[in-house]
Amino acid sequence: MEKLIVRGPAVLKGEIRINGAKNSALPIIPAAILADSPITLENIPGIEDIKMQIKIIESMGARVAWIGGNSIRIDPSGIKPVTPPYELVKKLRASYYLLGVMLARFGRGKVPVPGGCDLGPRPIDQHIKGLSSLGADIRQNHGVVEMRAKLAGNKVYLDVVSVGATINIMLAAVLAPGRTVIENCAKEPEIVDLASFLNAMGGQVRGAGTDVIKIDGVKSLQGTSYSIIPDRIETGTYMLAVAATGGKVLLKNVIPKHMDPVIAKLKEVGAVVEVGEDTISVECSTKPLQSVDVKTFPYPGYPTDLQSMMTVLLTQTRGTGIITENIFEARFRHVGELKRMGADIKVEGRSAVIRGGVPLTACPIKATDLRAGAACAVAGLVAEGVTEVSGVEHIDRGYDCFEARLQSLGAEVFRIPDSQKIYAVPNRGA
Numbered sequence: 001m002e003k004l005i006v007r008g009p010a011v012l013k014g015e016i017r018i019n020g021a022k023n024s025a026l027p028i029i030p031a032a033i034l035a036d037s038p039i040t041l042e043n044i045p046g047i048e049d050i051k052m053q054i055k056i057i058e059s060m061g062a063r064v065a066w067i068g069g070n071s072i073r074i075d076p077s078g079i080k081p082v083t084p085p086y087e088l089v090k091k092l093r094a095s096y097y098l099l100g101v102m103l104a105r106f107g108r109g110k111v112p113v114p115g116g117c118d119l120g121p122r123p124i125d126q127h128i129k130g131l132s133s134l135g136a137d138i139r140q141n142h143g144v145v146e147m148r149a150k151l152a153g154n155k156v157y158l159d160v161v162s163v164g165a166t167i168n169i170m171l172a173a174v175l176a177p178g179r180t181v182i183e184n185c186a187k188e189p190e191i192v193d194l195a196s197f198l199n200a201m202g203g204q205v206r207g208a209g210t211d212v213i214k215i216d217g218v219k220s221l222q223g224t225s226y227s228i229i230p231d232r233i234e235t236g237t238y239m240l241a242v243a244a245t246g247g248k249v250l251l252k253n254v255i256p257k258h259m260d261p262v263i264a265k266l267k268e269v270g271a272v273v274e275v276g277e278d279t280i281s282v283e284c285s286t287k288p289l290q291s292v293d294v295k296t297f298p299y300p301g302y303p304t305d306l307q308s309m310m311t312v313l314l315t316q317t318r319g320t321g322i323i324t325e326n327i328f329e330a331r332f333r334h335v336g337e338l339k340r341m342g343a344d345i346k347v348e349g350r351s352a353v354i355r356g357g358v359p360l361t362a363c364p365i366k367a368t369d370l371r372a373g374a375a376c377a378v379a380g381l382v383a384e385g386v387t388e389v390s391g392v393e394h395i396d397r398g399y400d401c402f403e404a405r406l407q408s409l410g411a412e413v414f415r416i417p418d419s420q421k422i423y424a425v426p427n428r429g430a
Contacts, residue, residue, distance in 0.1 A: 003088035004389040004403055004421055006380030007412035008362060012247035013283075014409045018235050018254050019045040019400050020070065024193040024255075026094035027167045028228065029053045031194065033076040034175065035201050039424050041124055044228060044323040048396045051098045052092045056084045056415045059256050072257030081106040089114050096124060098162060099145060100171030101138055113140070118303065126165035130156045134172055153178030161186050161298045166213070167194060174203045176217040185213050188336065189258050200224045213255045220249070232258040233305045233371075238310040239263075239282050241378045243271045244316050248283040249409060256280055261302040265310070268292045269317055289313075291321035298327070308334045308375035315343045316357035316382055326352045334372035337365040341383055346364045357385065367391035370398045375401070382412055390418055 020043035026032070030053065032039040044050060046069075054064050054072070061078035080088065081102060095114040102109030113124075124145075128138050133156045136149035153176050156169055166185040173180035185191070187209055195208030200223035207213040236255045240247045243266055256263070256275040263273050263280070288409040291314055296304040297377040304327035315338065316319040325331050332347050339345055340363055344355040362385030367373025373395035380387030392415065395402050403413040 001390075001418035002417045003417050004377055004392055004395075005416060006362075006377055006387045006389060008212050008360075008381050008383045008385065008387065009247055010411045012238075012245045012249055012380040012381070012409040012411060014407070015236055015250045015252060015403060016409060017252045018230045018238075019043070019321060021045075021190060021193065021231040022049060023163075023188070023231075023399050024190040024228045025050055026053055027097045027171070027190070027194050028226070029072075029074070030057055030097045031197060032074040032077045033060075034101060034105055034171070035056055035076055035221045036079075037074070038099040038227040039074045039201075039223050040071060041074065042225065042227040043230075044072050045231065046400045047095065047398055048393070049092055049398060052088060053094060056092070056095055059084050062301075064192050071173050072307040073138070079111050080103070083110040084112070086112040086143075091289045092166075095110055096418060097168060097171060098125065099147065100168035101132060101150060102265070103131060103134075103147055103149055103172045107123050108149060110147070110321070113143050113144045113145065123206045124164070126158050126160060126162045127168045130158065130169040130182070132164055133170055134169070134176055136172070145284070150177035153180040153215070153218075155181045156183065158182065158184045159296055163188055163191065163298075164192055169282045170194060170198065170205065170213065170215060172177060173197050173215040173217060174205065174221070175219075176215075177249060178217055179341050180215040180217070182213045182215075184211055186298060187211060189229060189232060189255070191351075201224050207395060212313065218394070230233070230254050230258075233303065235280070236303065236306040237371075237374050237399070238308055239266060239280065240306065240313050241286045241381065242282045243269065243289070244313045244378055246284050246384050247409070248285055249281070251280045252278065254278060254280050261300060265292055265294060265302065268355040289317040289356075291317040291319035291354070293324075295324040296326050304328055304331060306372050307331055308372045309378065311335065311338065311345070311352060311354060312375050312379045312382065314354040315345075315358060315360060315379075316355055319356055320355065321354045323354065326350065335374055336381055337368070337372070340365055340416050341379055341387070345412050361385060362387040364388040364390070367394040370394050374399060374402070377406070377413065381406075386422065395412055
């Protein structure tokens with residue numbers, strides 16, 4: 001167990017290159033075992049969730065090798081319909097993509113109910129409904145999902161917009177005979193990325209990025225090479241961190257269109273945002289920032305994964321801002337940690353009321369989940385003094401070399417064993 005030591009206040013300045021998208025790579029890696037020959041995936045982030053997903057498919061017989069810094073080669077020839085170990089699956093919610101993959105490849109399978117961040121109830125009923133519509137017989141026994149089916153294309157209407165359910169149905173339908181039509185599906189860029197990958201293997205997927213996806217099942221999928229899109233959540237994390245610290249940073253290897261809701265809110269608070277072909281520049285060094293109201297929604301709305309980061313930013317603005325969380329009901333757990341630092345925040349149901357302009361003071365705080373962990377670290381950057389952030393394992397699940405990348409922007413952030421006591425952190429250059 002480790003913790004981060006963060007000295008504030010800091011001003012982030014410089015350039016940073018964004019990694020590949022975690023939420024694209026997590027379904028694309030198991031999708032690769034649908035192919036009949038090896039797959040090469042590029043721009044893969046070296047984060048713990050990705051390493052866990054690789055371990056899971058390796059436990060089923062796939063052979064995976066890292067080739068270069070951010071590329072992997074997956075040989076699916078040895079894959080078998082074995083039940084992945086619970087000790088692996090319980091650590092990763094995205095392990096549920098094996099439901100669609102195993103049905104498509106083997107017509108049967110058993111997958112333990114997945115784990116991941118505790119963000120409140122996140123049932124897989126829409127996954128089961130969609131897969132059942134394709135002909136699957138699915139039962140849950142003692143924490144294990146058991147499936148058997150001879151899949152065939154069909155019409156599926158999702159009762160609620162679900163990224164995970166949309167992906168699982170796509171994975172199952174790509175090899176199912178006939179046409180599958182998914183209505184009221186998710187529109188996230190990661191859905192489009194998965195569709196592009198399936199098509200690169202020989203699939204026939206149309207409409208990704210809209211609320212209706214049509215899939216004509218094919219008999220087989222072939223090996224290919226594919227590069228993952230940049231991570232829009234990592235991009236947004238650094239954009240908001242720059243704004244909160246009053247810095248100026250150029251972000252490279254981004255898709256600006258994916259960042260439209262974040263760019264709009266940053267401009268509303270008073271940041272200067274300039275967009276290039278594959279770059280975004282954020283500067284907040286010349287204007288006082290103003291509070292805004294934010295509501296999280298499925299894409300193309302403001303992302304729930306950047307809600308905690310926006311909370312930190314709003315502690316540094318003039319006036320009072322309100323954040324309404326419409327996706328996960330347990331996504332305000334970071335608020336208690338920010339209040340320990342002096343933040344004036346009141347949570348009322350699904351809304352948090354943040355009074356800006358109240359200085360934050362360093363103290364020991366804890367990351368309660370992945371995105372909250374990044375927000376806690378940034379709170380340490382804007383606070384006066386030395387902040388200890390425990391629960392760093394949460395941050396490692398979604399951010400590659402997080403403290404080193406912050407250091408490259410001028411921050412004083414260090415990782416030490418959780419048991420180590422901090423009596424003083426030397427000033428830079430001392």
